[in-house]
Amino acid sequence: MRIGQGFDAHRFASRDAGKPLWLACLRWDGDGIEGDSDGDVAAHALIDALLSAARLGDIGTLFGVGSQSDGAGKHGAEMLQTTVDYLNEHGMRPSSASVVVIANRPKIGKRREEAERALSEAVGCDVSLTATTTDGMGFTGSGEGVAAIANALVEPVEPVRQEA
Template identity: 45%
Template sequence: MSSESFPFRVGQAIDVHAFATEEERAASSSSREETGGIDAAPLMLACLQWPGETPLSGHSDGDVAAHAVCDAILAATGLGDMGTIFGTSRPEWANASGEQFLTEVRRMVAEAGWVIGNVTVQVIGKKPRMTARLPEACRRMSEIVGAPVHVCATTTDGLGFTGRAEGLAASAVALVARS
């Protein structure tokens, strides 16, 4: 039985980014000053700004939650992956936001005849502390994706790069169905 005959599919993905170094933050700040901005880019996580938190390093805003959700949806539909569709070889996606990626993935999924059923994404890291903003993150990501998105968070109890507060990881699972 081919996977095409199933009315639904599930995709899973992981995304990882290091926190920006002081040099990257200084370069970002200089670049923003030249274009009229003042401060370095804030941390973007689950399509929310986290003032006062160190941003993530990356070709885009580094939003690990949004990236993992995109990859999980793309995996479920078989449409590709973030690296192929939005990779560093695509300068038009440089500095793009997680919201921009999710919006494009949602468009691609609909065009291919799929509908997003729901998504769960878990952010893994020591900081920022997300508990108070989890309902806001769920609402925001659900609005963008057009389906329920559950956002949760955990730590690794001091283990690995996330436990040393060197960056963040996110793991997502998405359910899609034929429209």
């Protein structure tokens, strides 16, 4: 088994930007998050954790960076599924993962189980989700943005044995 860690942070989009808020593969009420993709920091941190554990780089390595990248316009769940396919192509599979969202909003508690199901379905293993605030400190505490930290375990895929 191998462990990896990932981190992501984004600013909230302006109210007039009209961007939907995506977090942990779910749409939430409120202003969206800036980014070339849907800005889902939970999914992005998890992608980095999975790739790190498999020693396959990071989200920029797999999807590129910027408005013309392979990740531009994509949702976190789609990006996670692409990441898992990439891991499988390289002989690895997710075993377990955990994500911590750091933000004042949205409030995760009422939708935690739904978010865990969505993340777990996208990755193909159990994913736990927790949330915290920074008690008013920093950009997350002042409400300017949202961040996430993720850890993931991956393991080698057992080769399929063919019978003689």
